[in-house]
Amino acid sequence: MLFSAPTVRRAVAGALGAGALGATLFGVLPAASAQPAPPNCTAADFAGVASGVSAASSAYLFTHPDVNDFFTSLHGLPREEIKTRVMDYMNAHPQERDELTAIRQPLVDIKNRCGYAFADAGDPDMPE
Known part of the structure; x- marks a missing residue:
């Protein structure tokens, strides 16, 4: 079964954002400011x-089939149910939560260093 990119993004972003479920890997915009961005804070x-972070997340999921199966099982569920299930799963699996949080840390x-603010870039399938 193939999953749409937004569905997979939503599930993994929910996992990586455990503790900050509103965050997302994509749709990050620099905070409005008249000052130039600090060094090494470009879009690139x-x-x-x-x-x-995306590559590390993929590697983690491939090497942890039980976690991969959990996130795969979220396909097609309503957004609020996904959030609840991810929170419940992460609370019940603190090691996995900590490992996924560590993977997300560079993001x-x-x-924090560059003042990026997470925002919905207008994609209805992106987490809020």
């Missing part, structure tokens, strides 16, 4: 970090 820098770091 962010895309590089995001692609690294959090660049967001």
Whole structure:
């Protein structure tokens, strides 16, 4: 069964954002400011970090079939149900939560260092 990219993105973003479920890997925009961005805070820098996090997430899911199966099982569920199930799963699996949070850390770091704000870029399938 093939899943649409937005569905997979939504599920994995929910996992990686456990503790910050509203965050998403994509749809990050720099905060409006009259000052230039700090060094290494360009769109290319962010895309590089995001692609690294995405690759690490994929590797993690392939090497943890039980976690992969859980996120795959979320396909087609309503957004609110996905959020609830992800929160419940992460609370019941603290090691997996910590590992996924560590994978996501570079994204959090660049967001904090560069002042990026997570936003829905107009894609109705993106997490809020």
